[in-house]
Amino acid sequence: MIQMAVLGFGTVGSGVVELIDGNQDMIRRSVAEGIYVKYILDLRDFPGNPYNERVTHDYQDILDDPEIAVICETMGGREPAYTFTKKALERGISVCTSNKELVAAHGPELLQIAARHNCSYMFEASVGGGIPLIRPINACLTQEKITSIFGILNGTTNYIMTRMEKAGISFDAALKEAQERGYAERNPEADVEGHDACRKIAILSSLMCGKTVRYEDIPCEGISKITVADFIYARKMNMAIKLLGVSRREEDGRFYVRTAPFLVRADHPLHSVQDVFNGVFVHGNMVDDLMFYGRGAGKFPTASAVVSDVVECARNIGRNISCRWDNEVLAISDPLEEVFRYFIRIDSARAAAAKELFGKVTYVEADVPEDDGEAFVTGRMAEKEVLSKIEALGGVKQCIRLLQD
Ligand SMILES: NC(=O)c1ccc[n+]([C@@H]2O[C@H](COP(=O)([O-])OP(=O)(O)OC[C@H]3O[C@@H](n4cnc5c(N)ncnc54)[C@H](OP(=O)(O)O)[C@@H]3O)[C@@H](O)[C@H]2O)c1
Structure with missing residues (x-):
């Protein structure tokens, strides 16, 4: 069996472990020998949890085990995720992650380390949760000149805006509802001020151009100043207000990226993307418009995307799965x-x-x-x-x- 470890036994990490067990028969159709989670790294113990015996608190246990071929990093945050990822890749262990913060900040560097050590750094779950998006861009659209990528990239804010629109409730009331349902964190700033969507459009823009689009350079507005009156006016115009990440290349070479609320006409497919769902539009010069739609977050949808990367790594042990994203910074045109x-x-x-x-x-x-x-x-x-x-x-x-x- 291919042996792996999961770093962080939270929402996504526990989903990865359960999915690998629950769908082992499906996984064996791609990786005949099967995949087994040998270690789970977390700060806590999980008494009563059937996986508790696999929990370790020492990362070195995982690094020192020569059987480990793949690691899932589902801890989140910059550190120690960055150091742990780097150490694994330097030992030739592939890393699959859902951590958009780390990917947006260090993606090209970690991709290069992986390439040098004949392993892979994969991040399907970092954008669009369960929606297959990174791999289609990296594998199916390599022949395309992608001229724009835009969409609803944050399920929490889409839920809040859907509730404001449908129930006519204020931003504060809709946020409270989102927190009660577990869609929004206690500190919702990263979602409602647009930073999460901004990191995701930075990753997608970088893949679109093959260079680095720094999320710090992207103008970013959130939704906290949108009011019920704005939705009333929007409905009157047959439009909806959506928080979008938007990235587009003009023919003259200008390149605009931003995260902001936009008014979207009813005849656009993004108009009907509601609740916690995400929807992403990609335009290629040959394939024309593509739309990707699905659950942008949640335990199993996100775990599904992480495990798809694990399977890909397990099928390519000792080889690097390449990704066109180098660290030359791409200047964004004046917004x-x-x-x-x-x-x-x-x-x-x-x-x-x-x-x-x-x-x-x-x-x-x-x-x-x-x-x-x-x-x-x-x-x-x-x-x-x-x-x-x-x-x-x-x-x-x-x-x-x-x-x-
Ligand atoms: N949840 C989603 O639907 C979703 C969707 C897409 C992407 N993501 C991304 O996936 C990542 C994980 O999200 P999550 O929702 O699963 O978070 P979570 O539920 O908070 O899980 C993180 C886990 O990692 C553990 N951890 C933190 N620091 C650690 C350390 N130094 N060593 C060992 N374990 C550590 C945490 O332990 P403690 O609880 O004890 O701190 C927790 O069990 C984040 O980057 C997030 O943005 C999440």
Whole structure:
């Protein structure tokens, strides 16, 4: 049997261990000798858990065992995940991870270490949970010039926004509901402020270009300032508000990436991606549009993606599964030059001044309390132009980009 270890026996790690046991017969169709989890590394013991006897608290036990061929890193965070991953790869042990934070920060470096030591670093579960996305991009779309990748990359925020839209509840109430259902963490900042989606679009953009797109360089906005009134106006326009990661290459070479809430028209497939589901659009110059849809998180969907990588590594022991992502940093074009139409909501007192400044706009009528002001949609203009008009107005209540023209 191929022997492996799991680092971190939490939501995803326990899912990996249970899935490998539960679906061993399916796994043996690809890896005839089977796969066995010999060690589980965690800080705690798990009394009463049938896997407790495999738990160790010392990583060295795993590193020193010459039988270990694959490690799953499902601890999360930067350290000690980075050090543990590096040490394993340097010994020729392949590592499969769900840890987007580590992949976004050190992906190309760890890929190179793996290549030098004839093993693999794989991260299917780091973006889109259970949705097969990384491998299709890396294996099925290598012949394509991918010109855009965009989508709903965070299930927690999509759940919150779906509830705000459908039940008409506030952001705070929807967040509380998400926390009660276990979809949002006690500290929800990484999700609601867009950082999680930003890391994922950084990984996807890097794979799209084969170079490094640093998530620190990506403009990032979250959803905490979206209100019920915005959803009322959105419905009136036959649109939904979605937090998207968006990455696109223009023909002249400009390359824009951002994470932000967008208004999405009802005729776009992302409009109907609801609750905790994720949906990702990829456009290739030959294949045209592709859409990937599924559960972006959760114990078994995420474990399924991790185990798909484990199986791939088990079939390639002693060989490197290559991935086109080098550490040359790719400069993102000035986000202030990017052109959109914008939904703007203003104090009624400023409506006349806004009309002067924005010229021809489309007003939106909706049944909202007077305090929520008035709203219109602008023509196409560069971000710097809309920002200077907003400044001249002394601020607006809301400004959301439209995904489509
Ligand atoms: N949950 C999901 O649906 C999901 C989906 C996609 C990706 N991910 C990613 O997958 C990773 C794991 O997520 P998770 O939800 O499974 O987290 P989790 O439930 O908190 O599990 C992490 C486990 O690792 C253990 N751990 C932490 N530091 C350790 C150390 N130094 N040595 C040994 N064990 C350690 C933790 O122990 P303690 O509890 O004692 O700290 C915990 O049991 C994260 O990067 C996350 O972003 C999760």
